[in-house]
Amino acid sequence: MAPVVLPAEPVEPDPELDWGHADWAEARTRVRRAGRAYVWLNLVEQRLRSVTGAVLRPVYEPVHGAEGWVVAAMGPAGREGVQRAAAVRDVSRRKGYLLDPDDDDLLVFLTLPQLRELIVTHWPCFEPWLGGEGGRRELELLLDELETARHVVNRNRALTENVLERTEQAAQRLLSLLDSGARHAGVQRVPVDVLEEIVGDRYADVIGVHPDRVSLQRDLPAEDLFDGAARLDAMGIALNLLGQSFTGRRLARLAHEGCRLRLLFLNPASSAVRRRERELGLGRGELSRQIETNIMQVRRVRARLEREAHGGADGDGDGAGRVEIRVFDETPRCTAYLVDGHSPDGLAVVQPYLRRARGMESPVLLLRNRDAERGAEHGLFDVYREEFDGCWQDSRPVS
Template structure:
């Protein structure tokens, strides 16, 4: 048992939900979706301690199981209460919870999924299962291409980015040019009339430039910023050449509403990883330095 702990405990730590007050708050959010009558019926402190310490024999009551599965999309209650060595496997392919049917999990045969590890119906569902801290905290290389790259610029702390860069992590960021035609076309498509996307993208670029000024010369060389002016099709995030997150841009829909695909490079002959790796590389080669 040394070094092993309940998967639920590890997931709570990853999301910074491990305090009792925060856990209850997140429990209520999920309960509202599953069954509003379950709000406020979170476990007691002593119950939660038994869950996380591995003292529980069997599984929690069924209502708790329903809410916990909604808190962690793609993970069965059996997985949540299993032991791990600290590493967390990718969730199963999922759809989001619904009020009528609860949490729905669809499992596809591996042979039909190539190197796809998980699929989410929105970016918010993806972010719940894969928080930025889990993606980036130990990364040695991050390649990101898209529109404003909020996952790096707004969802991950500046001081952590600084620590990554100063520890040798290479980060390449490719933004949709805030001065270009393509971003204005996207604003028209999403029905923004106040330059929202232009302003946000320029702000994120400025934030990274300010961060770059605070770095040592060696670390500053590891942070590369570029822009491109083409019709936006995908948001692509590649971490350490092994995990690729792809989010297509849908017509007349905000980026946050986009489905999200997680791809792991398992060297599958018919895999998708090399396809999107090449998309990023070709876009980077056509781009311009900031």
């Protein structure tokens, strides 16, 4: 071996070897995007693996055994890929990489394209579950959409924001398709982001932050937030997110469908309203009229439900007594909408009141109730639920 020749004098390092602020920022951006995409791709691969095993294992395993059924299912065209998967598994066994005994299965080592090939090749077995030829076309299109992100993440290349967004949407749709379109509890108003499940507890229930209400309603329209709710507790000055997004007819339908509404407005005749008008530069009585308009809308809904309960209009009266209206006189501190606040997977939309910003312009926190997972530990959801309960007790009913 030739000796290593060292330089006679020290060589100054190339300045390009040092990363500046912009380089670190770019690297973190790449990691953030690739990390989100990886989590979604991992979840999709696990779900595809589970579905494939559940459908094809009973068909092939009785004949070919626990080790041979994957080889038989792949057929001659996929034999080379299966051999590579088996070789990777053997290496993992020797080096102790299989930390979970359940992972010592050849199906675990198949790639996303191989799982796709299994489903397409055996489509008659999957068709009753995934919805005929339309389901097959949609599944293939969604997997095509995911393939770009899979290629980029596997090779640690840069992922654009646009591709990441399409990847997340395709992954969510594909997971819904594999679950036969079923809408599970807690996903009816807003989908559970897979990263929310992983890091949600770290941020005290906060699953989303929006700079203003316009941004919130673009990502989470009011109908998606409120529809299907069993209980809605709301407190604020005028409750415009509800009053301006839902017509009286839709509010009545919400009550008829079983939702109990407890709505807490700032008293339009209180001195706190006049102070708020001065803060926002509004004319005297302008904010009071807005509050009164929203209260009147809810009162008309309540009266309609009461008439139906007493046979004064068509209807079965199921919504009677489900709409309560109260007002408070204290200084308003926040707007809070608690949707199914006492259920394990409830949602809350919270906005603080800023001195010079209207409610539409204030930052928004989206919270998820995690009592069932957290045990005795409390997060922000509990703080605002207790705030509502205390304010409700000190308020006065509106006749």
